[in-house]
Amino acid sequence: MKQIKKIALLCLVLGMLIGCFPLSVSAINSGAEHSYMVEENYDSQIIPKTYNFDYVIDGFFDGVKLSTPQDLFVSEQGELFIADTGNNRIIRMNSHGELVRIYKNETQRPFNGPKGVFVDEDGFVYVADTNNKRLVKMTNDGKFVGEIVRPTSDLISDDISFEPSKLMVCDNGLIYVIVGKEFMSITQDNEFLGYFGAEDLPFSLSNMLVNMFASDIQKQKLTKKQPSAYNNFALGSDGLVYAVANKTTGQIKKITSVGENIYEDQFYGEYVFNQSNVLVAPTYTDIAVDKNGIVFVCETNSRKIYQYDRKGNSVAVFGGEGATEGYFSMPVAVDVNREGQVFVLDSDRGAVQVFSSTRFMTEVLEALRLFEDGEYDEAYAAWNEIVRLNAGYPLAHNMLGAIEFKRKNYEAAMDHFEVAGNQEEYGEAYGEMLHALFTRHFAWVVIGLIALVFVGGWGFGRLKKLVDKWNRQLLHITRDGD
Secondary structure, three states: OHHHHHHHHHHHHHHHHHHHOOOOEEEOOOOOOOEEEEOOOOOEEEEOOOEEEEEEEOOEEOOEEOOOOOEEEEOOOOOEEEEEHHHOEEEEEOOOOOEEEEEOOOOOOOOOOOOEEEEOOOOOEEEEEHHHOEEEEEOOOOOEEEEEOOOOOOOOOOOOOOOEEEEEEOOOOOEEEEEOOEEEEEOOOOOEEEEOOOOOOOOOHHHHHHHHHOOHHHHHHOOOOOOOOEEEEEEOOOOOEEEEEOOOOOOEEEEOOOOOEOOOOOOOOOEEEOOOOOEEOOOEEEEEEOOOOOEEEEEOOOOEEEEEOOOOOEEEEEEOEOOOOOOEOOEEEEEEOOOOOEEEEEOOOOEEEEEEEOHHHHHHHHHHHHHHOOOHHHHHHHHHHHHHHOOOOHHHHHHHHHHHHHOOOHHHHHHHHHHHOOHHHHHHHHHHHHHHHHHHOHHHHHHHHHHHHHHHHHHHHHHHHHHHHHHHHHHHHHHHHO
């Protein structure tokens, strides 16, 4: 009996623990052979295949294999640039992987462990020369233009070592750079402008009391709460900065020019069991955004690519751990060209895999574009065709529900939201339906209320008379009994 009680208690505890995780749990290789999406209730929904493997760039350049490469960038012209960190060089190639040029900066100071590369609209190549503690600017033929070292500013703490890992250059020439946990903005003249995209830390009563009453020595011994660190970022065609951060929720951000995040603050991805069978949270190492604002993020624990629309809805998940085509050993970077081809850099394999969208995904992306452009009739037809191909695709029903909601067809919207499992939007549609019914039948509602008041008043009067009659009869009986 005691053994049974222990087993029951263990099951109860496990159930409570599982309930504490608002997400789905999958094995590392789960879903690698097909595509799926993560629903709003964090379950996985199998969907048709979304991306086909096209070809692999094997990573041999000038007779040397890529060694722990850390960054991948696709230029506006469709050329690929790789930060070949272990070999202290930058590789430039065309979209088919054919070598165009190798940058080593040998005529000035050779690169030392470069971890980031970016090419601006004028063709200038920028390199995060990490171990040399600088940013380097070159022409596209490799001529050294200049370097940016640690800026002089009282705002930069002395304990921050200027070892840039990722960088990005805006159209106005402003440089964003990740240095350790910091996300800095620097001008082309090496002027520090400040920290970008910093999060507001929540109020802490304990921290306030420490600052009020602790001594300086005690304050120094206490660990300060720091904002989440950024791992990587990308510049969207809309001029916004898309970034991934080390957080348990809100890991993907869309940051405006004033540093405000306007992306949905929610949990992205899944918890997975790693090779040690330990449940781990997702870690995103890179982010890319296509010309229509569709976001791709590279997750290292599951070895998968997660795809989201402009509002943070899950579109698809593909990839997984493995050594064959379509699988990854350690994906560290992702980017997408103007034709929609997806490039994934595998650091362990020293190779790049290239994918193109299937018919199903092509139609999904076109339907998303139509919806975002406000072409709702065309989008409605497109999403219905997608439902025909896959009746249970939650994103399609969410979009159809949104269109019906805009058309004020609230009951139809509720039907789609119910299929998608979207309780929040279902509730809004239900509320609007009740409001519409009340508005449409307002006159009858008023008449009904007046009638109810009249009948209620009449009924109350009748009831009062009956009660008075019963009281008189009762009192009469009581007097007779005396």
